[in-house]
Amino acid sequence: MTPSSKNDTLFARAQISTPGGVNSPVRAFRSVGGTPRFITRALGPCFWDADDKRYIDYIGSWGPAIVGHAHPQVIRAVQEAATRGLSFGAPTEGEIEMAEEICRLMPSIQQVRLVSSGTEAAMSALRLARGATGRDTIVKFEGCYHGHADSLLVKAGSGLLTFGNPTSAGVPEDFAKHTLVLDYNNPQQLEEVFKTSGDSIACVIVEPVAGNMNLLPATPEFLQTMRRLCTQYGALLIFDEVMSGFRVALGGAQSLYGIVPDLTVLGKVIGGGLPVAAFGGRADLMGNLAPLGPVYQAGTLSGNPVAVAAGMSTLKLIQAPGFYTSLGAQTAKLTKGLSEAAQLAGISFCANSVGGMFGLYFAKKVPTTYTEMMACDKLKFNAFFHAMLEQGVYLAPSAFEAGFVSAQHDDATIDATLAAARASFAQL
Ligand code: KE4
Numbered sequence: 001m002t003p004s005s006k007n008d009t010l011f012a013r014a015q016i017s018t019p020g021g022v023n024s025p026v027r028a029f030r031s032v033g034g035t036p037r038f039i040t041r042a043l044g045p046c047f048w049d050a051d052d053k054r055y056i057d058y059i060g061s062w063g064p065a066i067v068g069h070a071h072p073q074v075i076r077a078v079q080e081a082a083t084r085g086l087s088f089g090a091p092t093e094g095e096i097e098m099a100e101e102i103c104r105l106m107p108s109i110q111q112v113r114l115v116s117s118g119t120e121a122a123m124s125a126l127r128l129a130r131g132a133t134g135r136d137t138i139v140k141f142e143g144c145y146h147g148h149a150d151s152l153l154v155k156a157g158s159g160l161l162t163f164g165n166p167t168s169a170g171v172p173e174d175f176a177k178h179t180l181v182l183d184y185n186n187p188q189q190l191e192e193v194f195k196t197s198g199d200s201i202a203c204v205i206v207e208p209v210a211g212n213m214n215l216l217p218a219t220p221e222f223l224q225t226m227r228r229l230c231t232q233y234g235a236l237l238i239f240d241e242v243m244s245g246f247r248v249a250l251g252g253a254q255s256l257y258g259i260v261p262d263l264t265v266l267g268k269v270i271g272g273g274l275p276v277a278a279f280g281g282r283a284d285l286m287g288n289l290a291p292l293g294p295v296y297q298a299g300t301l302s303g304n305p306v307a308v309a310a311g312m313s314t315l316k317l318i319q320a321p322g323f324y325t326s327l328g329a330q331t332a333k334l335t336k337g338l339s340e341a342a343q344l345a346g347i348s349f350c351a352n353s354v355g356g357m358f359g360l361y362f363a364k365k366v367p368t369t370y371t372e373m374m375a376c377d378k379l380k381f382n383a384f385f386h387a388m389l390e391q392g393v394y395l396a397p398s399a400f401e402a403g404f405v406s407a408q409h410d411d412a413t414i415d416a417t418l419a420a421a422r423a424s425f426a427q428l
Helices: 008-016 070-081 094-103 118-133 187-198 220-233 252-256 305-317 323-344 370-374 378-390 411-427
Strands: 039-043 046-049 054-057 111-115 137-141 177-183 203-204 236-240 262-268 277-281 351-353 359-360
Touching: 008 118, 046 203, 054 411, 070 111, 094 111, 094 277, 094 305, 111 118, 118 137, 118 203, 118 236, 118 277, 118 378, 137 187, 177 187, 187 203, 187 220, 187 411, 203 220, 203 252, 220 236, 252 262, 378 411
Parallel strands: 137 177, 137 203, 203 236, 236 262
Antiparallel strands: 039 046, 046 054, 111 277, 262 277, 351 359
16 A cells, blocks of 8 residues: 555544444454555446545445446435435335335245344344244354344354354353354254254244355255254244345345245345345234234334335346346356466465355365365465455455455456456465
């Protein structure tokens, strides 16, 4: 980074008034080192930093920018909505339209409630599962992230049952002890745990295509076992599709795997870049929510009309004929090209993709478990990250995050990325 960089100046200034200088930790570049880029504007597949340097963007706001940044139809929808007022604290027709669209696109969702973040959606889904079943124990998987609600900031504890230990200060042991943390893609372990504790399990929450330990798709057997055991023991299956929803396919991961969850958590794409998230599922479960039932959940800005306008406009654009065929093809072209470039440079590297999300691994083979993922060469990734950044390509600033392609990442954009990769791999 040149000493005169405006990013350095802004970062130094930001750290005075905001912890770590950022409003979400991953943005601080602490995993990869260096100075975060302060973005000034974005368009299509690109954004520009405070030094007016252009980057091809592969985080897309961590998923929401699937149609590309500042899409004219989305911007127009937001502008039109904003002229009618920003927030009313009263119901609007737009919320009905979004709820109907989500239910139509994801048939497992018979009723849905809109909220403002994925964290809020996952937290509410957990409370609903506990309220509907009268049980306290929840099951999650190491490496999956479902937002920062207390019950979910838990890592595998010691011992077979792996009762959780907090991953964050401020989470009481009494909260963590109700969270079982198991191994992703380990159906045998799941079977054992249900045999001993199944009757006390309120729900299993899983990212069906995990994107928060880098990209790690579930095996069909893992999800099928989960579905069977939840049904058998009266536990609820919650698919956290905040990242995979409308990203890996129009119907989300549940449509790819043919699994019907009891509840689904959504976010990111359904807001198109503005704060919209949601949780929904079987109507008999959703009927437990206030004002109908005993499970309380609320939000001042839930279903915000301007945010819903951005989300609805995005949901319309992703239903264009061939949208996912093209998105998947472009993403596969990227990962194939990166693997070829690494091979040319003699670098141990592989890549994977599902729909419009991808994973890059400095390893000999694509990881299928959390342990294999943690064994990937993080230092090599960090060096590659910075070499690409200098070349004007912005990857996720962590070896353990997924990447995202938008509908605007055309052949020229992918080819420019691959040229940057060839130069970057040569430096490793
Ligand atoms: P938010 O509260 O950040 O809107 O959503 C939490 C969440 C829930 N579930 C899944 C599967 C998620 O991926 C997320 C958030 N994803 C991260 C990306 N690793 C958001 C980026 C950030 O934390 O700044």
